[in-house]
Amino acid sequence: MKRISRRAFLAVGAGAGALIAGGLVLRGRGRGGCAAAEGVDAVRCRLAAFLSDADGVSALGEVSRRSNGDDVAALAVAIAPASATDPERWFATVGNDGFGVHLRARARADFAAGEVLIVDGWRLSRTESQVCALWSLVR
């Protein structure tokens, strides 16, 4: 069972939202500097560092949410590896290369298992779809 506090996620998320409103450019943190982030901020940091087309993936995520829902915590848990006892820490520490390796393996496994979601016509793995949805919620 993954350990994640939904309440903590949402609490930290509210603060992070204020930071974004204040003009913080998360991608400016660089591709690996998320270790100090916590809760949803860790998720946001990781995705911001990882995704090269923030606006485009967010727009895709808006569509993807129809299938994946709007639950940030649930999406983060779903994306993190089952072995991650603390998913938010995993997002903070995995690094971009590790995140890519993880997503690549998960996407392939999803396709093999028939876990395919149609997102505006694109046949995405469930994990890819979830990444888009999550980013559209936390950016």
Next chain:
Amino acid sequence: MLFDTETDAIPPELRADIAVVGAGPAGISLALALAGRGLEVLVLESGGPGIEQQADELLEVTVSGEDYPASDTRVRALGGTSNVWGGRAHPLDPQDLRVRDWVPDSGWPFDLEELAGWYPGAQEILEVGPEPFDVEHWAPRLGRAGVSVIETDRLSTALYRLSPPTNFGERYRDELVAAPDVAVWLRATVVNIVAAPDGSAVSALEVVSADGDRSVVEAAVFVLATGGLEVPRLLLASRDIEPAGIGNRRDLVGRYFMEHPHLDVATAVLSGSLGEPFGEGLLYGIGLPVEDSVPALAHLVLRPEVVADEEIVPVAVTLVDVQQMPPHVDAVRALVSDIDGSDAWVRTLALRGEQVPVRENRVTLGSEVDRFGVPRAHLHWEVGATDRLRYARAVEIIADELGRAGIGVVRSQLSDLDQFPTVAGGHHHMGTARMHEDPTRGVVDADGRVHGMSNLYVAGSAVFPTSGVANPTLTIVALALRLADHLAGGSR
């Protein structure tokens, strides 16, 4: 010997052992394969030595159903449609000839092994080299060229060989001239097949020359090698003895017309990490020059067991330059690039599929006549819901298999049957004189002989009961060589 009615007066009567109508790939292959075997062969070609508008006007056809330019890609000339042939060559696959419960009216009267003996000769005639087609055979050379191919549990790669392409009129003209027992008459248009009074045989052909002179051709055996539209037209138009047309007592002549529907089916965002398959040596969609200068063209295909398990039809997919940017393509490309760690490619998946034989897709006689008074053909061709659903399912399988293999992400354009993309043909006209041992189910028997007619044969793709997905020319030539052996043996 080569004659031209424009310069040589055609005799009012001609005789031969075997009269072949049409000097395209089937007719020329047949004639040359019969040369030197003790038979006088007469080839009657409606066109001249090259493409001429006057000859091509004779084959204009009206069309209903799909928007289909059936008049534009056939040629009446020495060499026939090989004058405009693209040159792709691949044999049929074994499953193409089998009875498939989910494909009505499927099943050839023999299996692929029957054709195996004639494919090598066909390869030689089409100048595609003697080597086999299987990917395993080519893998070492592909590897040395820095090119890999996609092979997964459900997908495979079919290597099509590219003929120069062989223009039969240019390539084999001298051989035809030199063949002592072969006479070719150009601008000699067959306008009627004369049946014997009891309708059991052909007694003669009526021929019109360039300047309107009439001639009668008598032979022991007659072979129609005029393509999938003109074969049924001539049979249906020859109604002196048989009111419904020759060979048409069971209303099968002209029916079951098949094409290879071509359509752009999807956009694919493909992993850049794969390198050469999608890089400078782009294999799927562009000819690949390999060591011995025999070009090849790779197609993604579904493995036969997948086609059977899913009860769909074979398809072949090439990757071509992107034709239309769908929504979110930049985002998906970025996402795939981020996940994969390399810049992804965007390509259009261009599909060619087998079409299920359908009775209502057919050639009939139209209301117009050509300048010799022969009714023009009318073609009704549709790509039905069964075909469309099967292509859509094939694309889903390909998409998910590419995803499973980490090769790419796909957006299908076939998800909505009401928004189906435009379907084009491959200029492959097949099935209108289908082969079946049962005369209630086929126009010709396993030898290509018209049921009920002792001496009339059909050569070419008109006899295909089903088409597979391979371009038909190689099989057309193989069947012509097989027919030559049958006729030579039977005439001895």
